[in-house]
Amino acid sequence: MLDVKNISMFFGGLAALSNVSFSVVEGEILALIGPNGAGKTTLFNVVNGFYKPSHGDIFFNGTRISNIKTHRICRLGIARTFQVVRPLQRMSVLDNVIASAFMRAADKKRAEEIAMDILQFTGLYDDRNVISKGLPLGKRKRLEIARALATQPTMLLLDESFAGLNPSELNESIDIIRKIKAKGITMMIIEHHMKVIMAISDRIIVLNYGQKIAEGTPLEIGRNPQVIEAYLGEATNA
Amino acid sequence: MLEVRNIDVFYGDVQVLWDVSFEVKEGEVLALIGANGAGKSTTLKTISGLLRPKRGEVLFEGSPIHTEDPFRLIEKGIAHVPEARRLFTEMTVEENLDMGSLKGEARKLREKNKDMVFDIFPRLGDRRRQRAGTLSGGEQQMVAIGRGLMAMPKLIMFDEPSLGLAPILVKEIFNVIKRIREEGNTVLLVEQNCKQTLGIADRAYVLETGKITLEGTCASLLNNEHVKKAYLGV
Amino acid sequence: MTAPQIEVFLQTLIAGFLLGGLYALIGIGMTLIMGVMKIINLAHGELMMVSMYIAYWLFTLFGLDPYLSVFVATPVMFFIGVGLQKFLITPVLKVDSILPENQVILTVGIGMVLSSLAMLFFKSDYRSTPVSYATSAWYLGDYWKGSPIELSLSVPWTVSFVFALAITAGLWFFLTKTDTGKSVRATSQDPQAALMMGVNVDRMRMLTFGLGSALVGAAGCLFIPIYYLYPSLGGQFTLIAFVITIIGGLGSTAGAIIGGIILGVFESMTATYIGMGWAPVGRFAVFVAALIFLPGGVASLARKRKLGK
């Protein structure tokens, strides 16, 4: 569904991503993990069109998307959330979702219908009239997901949607992710919460220093010595 | 020397630390390890006054410092080598070092201490007039450490000094930290790089999603299966 | 080019350079404030106007030479700047509002109050300080008898230029050689890291606003012997200062000097070759071009050269 081919991204002289390639298969949850500064969010920003890759190409359902603008990529069916939650602060929860629902809605009535459906789906219906600035973090993170879903994507990029949640919020969010998957939406997830990753992802890609160092099922990744080294560091006898 | 007692810390309305307590004793290297997002940097920022605990307190040499203005802590003897180095990129290497020694005794001994830093990191001596932003990642980390040492602190805190560095440089940095300790300094080291860290620390605490889940001597932690779980969740 | 044409060209160039030096001083004050506080001070020109009135009255009432009033007006302006920062700007930075541009609009309000108070007290009369050397000049012909062309150098313009140069050098010394100066620069680059180094960041911000005001105040004293003074003159200089910072690159002192000189020369050329009235249009053309083609200003060019291959 998504083919990332030999992507490199330079900032100044520094390579934030070097020669990264992978594919996302329709319907799966692909997790992207790696230590701080490994280039995960940069990769999202490249897929999402915020950055143009320095080298390489990205194809989405066969269309080359590495040279088109963010809003057009969204129209093609890729939606994302942000690591730092960015709801439209002074709008109500409902209005936030309506604003994104407009992309595929013919009129306001239809946009409202879509928004209501999604609020129910994500369990935010009761908070629909709250100004989003006043929501607790767990719900704000969910609002981000709701907003992305309102653009009716076929692929969803979730950037640390679980960070900072308490255990009960975490479980609610995991349920929602499973429900989204059941709808047939493909997902790429950046996450530090290893338990979540191991529980929900079909495959995992590990980045370190901007390079892909491993790819496999959760079980394989958990045993991969290179991954363990990237995370735990190599032992020195110095 | 430093005592952190039951602190709860929030970013806005997000709680990041839950009831964290630990102690750094004079002359030791204490490590705080944990995966991404476990709250390690938050802990250091709270100690250096950039964040305020909602509950709990931080004591340095017996007196509370969590209510102090952050810019006073360096005078009290706490230096913070921040995550991602945070150099003054438009200033030269030497000016960055000057910035580390604005106050008191450190100001008087500035030139002497600079020689000491250049002795530890000869490469910086060659580049003393170069703009810090043009240095390589490893050299920048050296400047950051040097800047911390310039304050002649009683306690020096390192926040992920290995971040983004190639393994050989990581080794070099860790050797320097060892040397700093051997000269009698107290060190609080925050790291993701667990094996290497445990190799040089006396004791360690493991942070997991904002809570301290393990503590002990490094030897005991090195072989603990739970440490691996804390990182990989397997 | 014939000799008279060369003469005109060179004379225009000299005038542009002298003007540019003064502009640079105005620009440095603005860029300093922008770099450290990340706010645009649209009352900058009005602060200069206040300083010009100080110099004017010192001259009219006590016969104090405008160049000497630099030493009086500059400290006064410094404290005015500190006060503005402490009592108006700091509170606004803490207020939550829909439009983050509120602080810019606030400085517009400050400028309006200053210029209309000046109007109230001093009427809209054009004033100047009739110093004895106002029209004197040095001529090339006096020094080089056989010169094929004749060029002149206005005495007050040159003195102002030299003063501007000296003040800029003094500032440069302060920023690079003293701990406080380094702390100001550190605050502009990374306030949190500066805090960790023991810098009282809030105090640095006040100091910076004071310093920026003092610099533009000094520029005011240097302008008064060669320029008319009227209450609404500030707005135009605010814009000039802003244009210079955009050309030079935000927060870059060296950039502001180059920006000032580029602008001075450009304006002088426009005035000579297109027409007096068009000088402001030329100024804005440079401004818009810089915004579009050189978003980081001259400073970004210099940086690229150093880093890149």
Next chain:
Amino acid sequence: MKRYLPLFCLALLAVVPLVGLNSYLMHILILFVMWSVIGMSWNLLGGYCGQVSFGHAAFFGVGAYTAGILYTKTGLSAWWGLPLSIVAVTLVALVMGFIVLRLRGPYFALATLAIGEVLRVTAENLTNLTNGDVGIMIQERTWVEKIWYYYIILAVAAITFYLVRAVIQSKLGYYFVAIREDQDAAESLGINTTLYKTIALTLSAAITGMAGAFYTNYMGYIDPKVVFALHDISIVAIMVVMVGGVATFWGPVVGSIIMILMAEMIRSVPMLGTAHQTFFGALLIFIIIFLPNGIVGDFKKLRRLVGLGRPS
């Protein structure tokens, strides 16, 4: 009740002149309505879409000069300027948008300010088109009584009010606010931010331009210093909205009342005549520090400040 408030206000405003107001009071009313129009249009771009313009005088001036030049060069009635200014100002807005909309925040603000000034200087110097500083005089005035001017600008105001409201409640409005709150997030939610910012700018510009064309007809005289004025047009446009209430339907109307009344009150005291900007500036500073979202936007806070709010 709330639904009919606009209609009620409109009816009230339509009836007011019938009680027989003197020429001066009619003038005040006309200025109030005209400034409401400008405020509403500024609010569309600045308040809702978050693009703070310091250069609305550019649109006002171009609108005014469209009417004026039509009259002097073609002999057409300056009233043709009302519809034609929309065309002229739209063109100016499109060009200007192309230049300034790639800038964000204060840079956008300052760039619009600069362009406003460029247009003023251009108008001063293109003497064969604009008569330069001499200005343009409309020789034969359409009406002597002010009442007809009043009804025309009132109609423009009513249309503007409903237009702004319709826009804000439609997809456009949602997109504008999304852009104001977070441009990157908006872009990643499929909103073509450049396109919608251009729409906001053009709409806002066209309405202000109409107000400018009206001004030419009403005052019968324009010159660059007046219609392209930075403080008396661009900044007052911001103030009307800031004082009244940013991103509220009624804010510009309330702001306009306050600004016009204040200006006239100051003018009526001879001592203070030249000082009206002191008060405007002080008011602006006060509003920004204490009521950053304006009287309508911070109404609750205002009631608390003056001690009217119930303790809660």
